[in-house]
Structures are given as structure tokens and as C-alpha cells.
Amino acid sequence: MSPHSDRTRLISSATRRGQGRRPVNPPIERASTMLSDRAETMRDDADGPTYGLDGGSAARQLRAALADLEGAADAFIVPSGLAAVTVPLLALTRPGDEVITSDAIYGPSRRFLARYQAARGVTTRFLPADTDAAGLIAALGDRTRLVLMESPASLTFEMIDVAAVASACRNRGVLTVIDNTWGAGLAFKPLAYGVDVSIQALTKYVSGHSDVLMGGIAASVPACLRAVADTIEDLGWHVSPDDAWLALRGLRTLPLRYGEQGRSGLIVAEWLQARPEVARVLYPPLPGAVGHDLWTRDFTGAASLMGVVLKGGHTAAACAFLDALSLFGMGYSWGGFESLITHETHQMAYRDHPPILEGELIRLHIGLEDPADLIADLEHGFAAFRAALTLP
Known part of the structure; x- marks a missing residue:
């Protein structure tokens, strides 16, 4: 070896x-x-x-x-x-x-x-x-x-x-x-x-x-x-x-991309965890997250794919959140150099035992962009989410 x-x-x-x-x-x-x-x-x-x-x-x-x-x-x-x-x-x-x-x-x-x-x-x-x-x-x-x-x-x-x-x-x-x-x-x-x-x-x-x-x-x-x-x-x-x-x-180049995206992913996850619109961030590398102990014991690094459970909301508000973003592509994949976002709550319908979530489920993949720019983009998304919640 x-x-x-x-x-x-x-x-x-x-x-x-x-x-x-x-x-x-x-x-x-x-x-x-x-x-x-x-x-x-x-x-x-x-x-x-x-x-x-x-x-x-x-x-x-x-x-x-x-x-x-x-x-x-x-x-x-x-x-x-x-x-x-x-x-x-x-x-x-x-x-x-x-x-x-x-x-x-x-x-x-x-x-x-x-x-x-x-x-x-x-x-x-x-x-x-x-x-x-x-x-x-x-x-x-x-x-x-x-x-x-x-x-x-x-x-x-x-x-x-x-x-x-x-x-x-x-x-x-x-x-x-x-x-x-x-x-x-x-x-x-x-x-x-x-x-x-x-x-x-x-x-x-x-x-x-x-x-x-x-x-x-x-x-x-x-x-x-x-x-x-x-x-x-x-x-x-x-x-x-x-x-x-x-x-x-x-x-x-896998180790370099994976490591950099994992570092950015944790920065974004920590920021999301502090947001008033967010109920939970589903990301084992995040301290306090479910599964963090097993991740710490077994893993030497982290992917940059995570779930975000919003506080309440509905499909229209989740779509408004996605539509307000300009740096996150909307597509069903991850692991590439680009950041992606999807609305995932509807996928729970395919499970025999769907989890009880506090609100809409968003999936984020953090790419190689500057995390500060991604955070600023997500700010626009949350503003649109809040505005959609107040619509009659």
C-alpha cells in the first residue's frame, strides 16, 4: 500500500x-x-x-x-x-x-x-x-x-x-x-x-x-x-x-474540489442555521445536527449537499424562494462545480413512512462559487419567501 x-x-x-x-x-x-x-x-x-x-x-x-x-x-x-x-x-x-x-x-x-x-x-x-x-x-x-x-x-x-x-x-x-x-x-x-x-x-x-x-x-x-x-x-x-x-x-482533481466545496458548504450551513425562516438544516457535518457524531467518527471530509427545512410555508412560497435566486441553478443533480437548488417536499409522498417536517424542504448543493456571494443570493430568496407568505 x-x-x-x-x-x-x-x-x-x-x-x-x-x-x-x-x-x-x-x-x-x-x-x-x-x-x-x-x-x-x-x-x-x-x-x-x-x-x-x-x-x-x-x-x-x-x-x-x-x-x-x-x-x-x-x-x-x-x-x-x-x-x-x-x-x-x-x-x-x-x-x-x-x-x-x-x-x-x-x-x-x-x-x-x-x-x-x-x-x-x-x-x-x-x-x-x-x-x-x-x-x-x-x-x-x-x-x-x-x-x-x-x-x-x-x-x-x-x-x-x-x-x-x-x-x-x-x-x-x-x-x-x-x-x-x-x-x-x-x-x-x-x-x-x-x-x-x-x-x-x-x-x-x-x-x-x-x-x-x-x-x-x-x-x-x-x-x-x-x-x-x-x-x-x-x-x-x-x-x-x-x-x-x-x-x-x-x-x-476530486480531493481539491470536494474539500473546497465542503468548506463552503459548512459556511453556508452555519449561516442557514441562524436564519429565522429555517427550522432545521439537515447536514451531518454541522455541529448539533442529527448524525453529527457518526459523521465525526467515520468521515474525513464532507460533501456540500444538504437539506433545509423551512419554518412553515407552502409550495408557492418555496417556488418563490427558488425563482428569486440568480446564482443557484435549478436542476436535479449535484457534485458538479456549480451550486444547485431543488424543492423536495413532494418527494416525501413516495415513502411509506414520510417524516414530519416543520415546513417546506429545500435541497442545496454548494459549488465552487464564493460562499459570500451564495449567501447574498440566498438573502434574496428568503425575502421572496417571506413576501409569498403574506400574499392573500
């Missing part, structure tokens, strides 16, 4: 010597057909990919860098963050199995479990979002095959003791998969805490520029690696060389 930090290793893998004269970044190899010199070597992987689906130089380097970042034996790339969730679920479960997860799981992940997997004979139990590790462990049953976690959870940012759950599941022969997009494989290392499979939407922080759709799957358990590899091969879910190149380029 290299003694260097993640920040150094993500760059030094591009500059290591002994490879002859070459560009810093690998070439983009657009190819479907790969040619061989001799018939006897056509199926020999030692000469490189035998077909374009196997991935060129950029894809191979991206996989190696992701595996190193996650502390995994291998990592795979697939065409979207959702595919990074669905591939392990397909690979590791069979009809008659049960999956346990949180009611607060990412909406499309929940849809896949409730629709596709249910039709396939795999059942899912969605536990209330505030279920702690002890409650989740107590819920494990004879048919439980896999536990799917997010920490923090989507929209409401609940934390779970991942190490405790992973240890109990391993003792029971239950597999664990975690969506680690918020931790980006950088601030949290799930495999080091006993998790079997770590996944993330590389669309978000790894690519970092809001121009790539991709997912990553990392693991070290041989049976999991084989099952995931076979499923990707059977489904034909592979990534284009151009997208692999863009994601690899973004990965090199």
Missing part, C-alpha cells in the same frame, strides 16, 4: 515512470473492433481488450484509480449512477431473497426494488428512515440476503452506524451494499468498515463538471466481484471511451 495520500495517488498514477514517452492523459480510443496480429492470440487478453466493450486505456486507468481510492481489489464502471445500484442488486440476489433498506433510499433505487425486483421475486422491506443500526440488525430475517445502505440518506440525511451493520451482516451471511456517492470514495471508505460493495454515481463528484453520466462499483470479495463482472457482461452495460476519459480527468 502506498504511503501517499489519496490526493497524491490520484495524480501520481498518471505520472509514474517506466512507461516511455507518453501524454499525461491516455488517448481516447474510439473502437468497437480490436485487431490481432495472429489467429492464436485473438482471444488472449494479455495483448489488451479483444473487443471494444472491454474498454480502452482510459476505462482501464479509471477502474484502477477507483479501486485504489476505494481500497478495493477491483472496480467496475457502468453507464449511470443508477446502474451502479441495480447491477449489484441483480448480481447478488435471487428469487425468494429479501433486501432490507431504508425508507429514505434514493428514489430510483427504491423504484427498482419495488417494481423490477419485486416482479423478479425479490422482496424488499423499507425500514423507517430513523431506524438505527440496532433496529436494522434486529430486522434481519432468515430470507434476508442483502442490506442496501446510504449514509447520509437521500433528502433527509440520516446517518447509520455502517461498521456495526456490516459486522452483524457478515456474521449472519448477509451481504452489504452502500451508495457512497456523498462520501465520493474519498471522505468515507466503506470497504474498510466491512461493507462488501461500495457504489457511487461518478456523475456527481468524480466527474465534477456536470457533463458525464456514469457509475462505479468497487469490491474485494471474490464472489461479489465475479457476480458483478458476469452481470455487466451479460447486460452489456459498458461505458464509452469519451466518457471514461472525462471521468478520469475529473477524478484527478
Whole structure:
């Protein structure tokens, strides 16, 4: 294991010597057909990919860098963050199995479990979002095959003791998969805490520029690696060389972007917490926030994605808040260089156990803009919110 930090290793893998004269970044190899010199070597992987689906130089380097970042034996790339969730679920479960997860799981992940997997004979139990590790462990049953976690959870940012759950599941022969997009494989290392499979939407922080759709799957358990590899091969879910190149380029600067955005995120979160229009800020790095103790224990950094529960209000007032902003883009993603905002209260309707909120739920992603400018922009939003509340 290299003694260097993640920040150094993500760059030094591009500059290591002994490879002859070459560009810093690998070439983009657009190819479907790969040619061989001799018939006897056509199926020999030692000469490189035998077909374009196997991935060129950029894809191979991206996989190696992701595996190193996650502390995994291998990592795979697939065409979207959702595919990074669905591939392990397909690979590791069979009809008659049960999956346990949180009611607060990412909406499309929940849809896949409730629709596709249910039709396939795999059942899912969605536990209330505030279920702690002890409650989740107590819920494990004879048919439980896999536990799917997010920490923090989507929209409401609940934390779970991942190490405790992973240890109990391993003792029971239950597999664990975690969506680690918020931790980006950088601030949290799930495999080091006993998790079997770590996944993330590389669309978000790894690519970092809001121009790539991709997912990553990392693991070290041989049976999991084989099952995931076979499923990707059977489904034909592979990534284009151009997208692999863009994601690899973004990965090199991940620590700098992630760290800077996390610092700005905390500045904005502290300011929001003091606002009279705000009931709660859902952001585990914020002192006093729910889950702060687990974040402090397990994480070495913070994403800049958070939830803000307003005091009262209604949909029209929340929309007025968003419409008054000029620096925050309105779009359903995060992890890029730009700040984003969405109104999320309506998403609670998709849960079996929707949380009781004091008011409208806003989701903020803090980008690389000056936080002072973002705060000034949010001031305009709050003025519009207050004005909308006084309208007849």
C-alpha cells in the first residue's frame, strides 16, 4: 500500500515512470473492433481488450484509480449512477431473497426494488428512515440476503452506524451494499468498515463538471466481484471511451474540489442555521445536527449537499424562494462545480413512512462559487419567501 495520500495517488498514477514517452492523459480510443496480429492470440487478453466493450486505456486507468481510492481489489464502471445500484442488486440476489433498506433510499433505487425486483421475486422491506443500526440488525430475517445502505440518506440525511451493520451482516451471511456517492470514495471508505460493495454515481463528484453520466462499483470479495463482472457482461452495460476519459480527468482533481466545496458548504450551513425562516438544516457535518457524531467518527471530509427545512410555508412560497435566486441553478443533480437548488417536499409522498417536517424542504448543493456571494443570493430568496407568505 502506498504511503501517499489519496490526493497524491490520484495524480501520481498518471505520472509514474517506466512507461516511455507518453501524454499525461491516455488517448481516447474510439473502437468497437480490436485487431490481432495472429489467429492464436485473438482471444488472449494479455495483448489488451479483444473487443471494444472491454474498454480502452482510459476505462482501464479509471477502474484502477477507483479501486485504489476505494481500497478495493477491483472496480467496475457502468453507464449511470443508477446502474451502479441495480447491477449489484441483480448480481447478488435471487428469487425468494429479501433486501432490507431504508425508507429514505434514493428514489430510483427504491423504484427498482419495488417494481423490477419485486416482479423478479425479490422482496424488499423499507425500514423507517430513523431506524438505527440496532433496529436494522434486529430486522434481519432468515430470507434476508442483502442490506442496501446510504449514509447520509437521500433528502433527509440520516446517518447509520455502517461498521456495526456490516459486522452483524457478515456474521449472519448477509451481504452489504452502500451508495457512497456523498462520501465520493474519498471522505468515507466503506470497504474498510466491512461493507462488501461500495457504489457511487461518478456523475456527481468524480466527474465534477456536470457533463458525464456514469457509475462505479468497487469490491474485494471474490464472489461479489465475479457476480458483478458476469452481470455487466451479460447486460452489456459498458461505458464509452469519451466518457471514461472525462471521468478520469475529473477524478484527478476530486480531493481539491470536494474539500473546497465542503468548506463552503459548512459556511453556508452555519449561516442557514441562524436564519429565522429555517427550522432545521439537515447536514451531518454541522455541529448539533442529527448524525453529527457518526459523521465525526467515520468521515474525513464532507460533501456540500444538504437539506433545509423551512419554518412553515407552502409550495408557492418555496417556488418563490427558488425563482428569486440568480446564482443557484435549478436542476436535479449535484457534485458538479456549480451550486444547485431543488424543492423536495413532494418527494416525501413516495415513502411509506414520510417524516414530519416543520415546513417546506429545500435541497442545496454548494459549488465552487464564493460562499459570500451564495449567501447574498440566498438573502434574496428568503425575502421572496417571506413576501409569498403574506400574499392573500
